[in-house]
Amino acid sequence: MNGLLRIALKLLLNDKGKFATLVIGITFSVFLMMQMTSMFSGILYQSAANIVNVGAKMWVMDPAVQTPQNSIPMPDYVLDAVRSIPGVKFAVPFYVGAGLVKLNDGTYQSATIIGLDDASLFGRPAIISGNILDIYKNNAFIMVKDANYAKLGSPKIGTSFEINDHRAVVVALAHTSVPGLFGLPTLYTTYNRATQDLPSTRYLISYILVQPKSTQDIAAIERQVKNLGYLALTDQQFVARNDQYYEFQTGMGTNILIMTLISFLVGLSIAGETFYMFVLDNLEHFGALKAIGAKSGELIQMIVFQSLVVGFLGFGFGVLLSSTMIAIGKMRIANYAAMVTYENLFLALIMVLVISVFSSYIGIRKVIRIDPFDVFRG
Amino acid sequence: MILTATKISKSFGEAPNQTYALREVSFAVDFGEMLYIVGPSGSGKTTLLSIISGILRPDDGDVVVKDTDIWKLGSDALAGFRLQTIGFVFQDYHLFPRLTTLENVAIPLILRREPWEKSLAEARKTLQIVGLAEKESLPPYKLSGGEQQRVAIARAIVAQPDLLIFDEPTASLDGETGRKIVAFVKEHILNERRAIIIVTHDSRIYEYATRIIRMEDGRIVPGAGADHEK
Ligand SMILES: Nc1ncnc2c1ncn2[C@@H]1O[C@H](COP(=O)(O)OP(=O)(O)OP(=O)(O)O)[C@@H](O)[C@H]1O
Numbered sequence: 182m183n184g185l186l187r188i189a190l191k192l193l194l195n196d197k198g199k200f201a202t203l204v205i206g207i208t209f210s211v212f213l214m215m216q217m218t219s220m221f222s223g224i225l226y227q228s229a230a231n232i233v234n235v236g237a238k239m240w241v242m243d244p245a246v247q248t249p250q251n252s253i254p255m256p257d258y259v260l261d262a263v264r265s266i267p268g269v270k271f272a273v274p275f276y277v278g279a280g281l282v283k284l285n286d287g288t289y290q291s292a293t294i295i296g297l298d299d300a301s302l303f304g305r306p307a308i309i310s311g312n313i314l315d316i317y318k319n320n321a322f323i324m325v326k327d328a329n330y331a332k333l334g335s336p337k338i339g340t341s342f343e344i345n346d347h348r349a350v351v352v353a354l355a356h357t358s359v360p361g362l363f364g365l366p367t368l369y370t371t372y373n374r375a376t377q378d379l380p381s382t383r384y385l386i387s388y389i390l391v392q393p394k395s396t397q398d399i400a401a402i403e404r405q406v407k408n409l410g411y412l413a414l415t416d417q418q419f420v421a422r423n424d425q426y427y428e429f430q431t432g433m434g435t436n437i438l439i440m441t442l443i444s445f446l447v448g449l450s451i452a453g454e455t456f457y458m459f460v461l462d463n464l465e466h467f468g469a470l471k472a473i474g475a476k477s478g479e480l481i482q483m484i485v486f487q488s489l490v491v492g493f494l495g496f497g498f499g500v501l502l503s504s505t506m507i508a509i510g511k512m513r514i515a516n517y518a519a520m521v522t523y524e525n526l527f528l529a530l531i532m533v534l535v536i537s538v539f540s541s542y543i544g545i546r547k548v549i550r551i552d553p554f555d556v557f558r559g
Numbered sequence: 560m561i562l563t564a565t566k567i568s569k570s571f572g573e574a575p576n577q578t579y580a581l582r583e584v585s586f587a588v589d590f591g592e593m594l595y596i597v598g599p600s601g602s603g604k605t606t607l608l609s610i611i612s613g614i615l616r617p618d619d620g621d622v623v624v625k626d627t628d629i630w631k632l633g634s635d636a637l638a639g640f641r642l643q644t645i646g647f648v649f650q651d652y653h654l655f656p657r658l659t660t661l662e663n664v665a666i667p668l669i670l671r672r673e674p675w676e677k678s679l680a681e682a683r684k685t686l687q688i689v690g691l692a693e694k695e696s697l698p699p700y701k702l703s704g705g706e707q708q709r710v711a712i713a714r715a716i717v718a719q720p721d722l723l724i725f726d727e728p729t730a731s732l733d734g735e736t737g738r739k740i741v742a743f744v745k746e747h748i749l750n751e752r753r754a755i756i757i758v759t760h761d762s763r764i765y766e767y768a769t770r771i772i773r774m775e776d777g778r779i780v781p782g783a784g785a786d787h788e789k
């Protein structure tokens with residue numbers, strides 16, 4: 182390493198109190214920022230669970246639908262109309278709704294009921310025990326074995342309970358890749374059974390799942406569905422619509438943003454203040470270096486280096502801390518909705534760099550102005 | 560001549576509160592000299608020292624050090640000049656409390672971009688010269704005032720500068736220690752390839768000067784450039 186930077190590092194590390202304050206301040210700030218943004222990412226990710234788990238390329242829905250948590254039922258003719266759009270390879274009905282499960286011990290539990298197209302079973306989950314074809318048996322349901330599995334008494338194949346006063350038998354256990362956000366157990370059945378046993382409205386189709394012939398057809402399908410008075414979105418568009426809903430229409434996004442900003446400001450002020458004190462403490466030494474013959478550029482290098490060192494250390498520790506907390510959270514709390522994404526890391530890194538740049542800026546301003554004559558005069 | 564100063568003037572502040580710190584001061588220093596600049600407080604000694612060492616820009620006049628007209632240089636070149644040519648001992652030393660004594664001494668070499676290990680090795684040799692080899696890993700504040708002064712001297716000479724500048728080197732030392740240090744400097748540091756300029760109030764060390772310049776009110780007192788060779 183360049184000798185000057187080595188000196189800079191020693192000046193920093195040997196001022197243990199300020200060094201610790203700087204690193205801890207930035208660590209804390211990064212930790213808070215990461216916690217906030219990871220939690221929000223987790224919420225967004227898990228709230229879009231159905232879109233990811235079902236895996237359809239396109240979704241047709243009522244234009245008022247914002248998130249896959251609610252659906253507005255559509256009349257049957259929409260399905261026929263969608264099927265006749267050129268470019269549609271196939272289109273199937275999809276039901277998602279809430280069911281009230283009455284367990285054998287007499288307790289109740291809400292559950293998400295998903296109804297798959299009877300003919301194709303499109304969007305079916307991965308079966309981990311049992312046979313998917315048993316879904317056609319009487320009263321058959323497939324239970325998803327996730328963190329909420331125990332809420333229905335950890336049923337085995339053959340276990341029965343009541344759903345909305347209808348008998349239901351678990352015929353297979355399945356696995357889905359993304360857990361839901363709201364802690365509800367999930368049961369799959371056929372579309373016909375789901376629509377016979379559960380709903381109360383006149384219309385039945387929650388979503389129409391569409392497979393376009395090719396990606397070039399997507400735009401045309403979206404236009405045609407719009408002409409029908411409905412909305413067709415690709416899975417990614419639907420995820421983005423869901424994200425936007427949580428970001429801008431629930432207040433959650435704004436709150437997270439404010440909290441992240443506050444964490445950033447806390448870090449900025451602790452680090453900025455401490456670094457300023459650190460530079461002030463060393464000011465006469467920087468002045469002596471200047472008198473001896475250090476160029477301003479070299480002093481700036483030293484200060485920038487010092488602020489980057491504390492910035493990166495704080496970033497590293499902060500990320501480590503929040504990842505550990507999230508990992509512990511995931512071990513202890515079923516469906517703990519938090520995930521560290523590259524975007525979050527990047528955001529925190531940018532914030533840390535801003536903190537470093539700001540801190541060095543106020544330090545540099547001081548150091549540039551030192552007149553070595555004042556050092557000389559004592 | 561190692562240094563020639565011609566008609567240096569410097570004032571501070573604006574009229575009517577303007578102080579003339581230096582009025583057309585001219586003098587020269589030769590290799591091998593240990594020149595003292597003495598005079599009452601406020602007579603302009605520190606100002607003069609700063610100007611001839613490239614730290615404070617004069618209002619008027621030239622300073623030529625080893626054929627370089629230093630006040631014609633840009634600020635980075637001037638910093639380079641100070642680094643290459645001048646060794647400073649500041650009145651209050653300005654040692655880094657968070658570096659070891661050895662690292663403190665090595666700083667001018669490190670600023671010259673010498674490799675780390677080589678700088679430390681050279682600093683170690685210089686600490687030996689000033690008799691502090693065994694204190695190299697202590698921070699300077701653990702040393703006595705006289706020892707700190709010697710560390711500051713070691714830092715000033717480590718890069719073999721041509722011109723050494725001391726401002727009030729004995730001001731914070733007791734009389735005996737001050738005399739010892741100046742005697743040491745004259746004995747071991749002064750040689751025919753360099754000059755030493757010392758500003759002082761301390762008449763107890765006058766005997767070590769090869770020449771004394773007396774200042775009063777921003778001027779050199781005429782006839783005060785006599786040789787005090789001992
Ligand atoms: N930065 C400054 N601003 C205003 N006046 C100054 C400044 N520096 C020096 N002076 C004035 O210039 C004059 C010479 O100051 P200088 O420090 O050179 O004196 P000195 O001979 O070194 O005195 P001392 O023995 O007390 O150190 C003094 O009147 C001082 O007040």
Ligand SMILES: [Mg+2]
Pocket residue numbers: 604605606
């Ligand atoms: Mg002075």
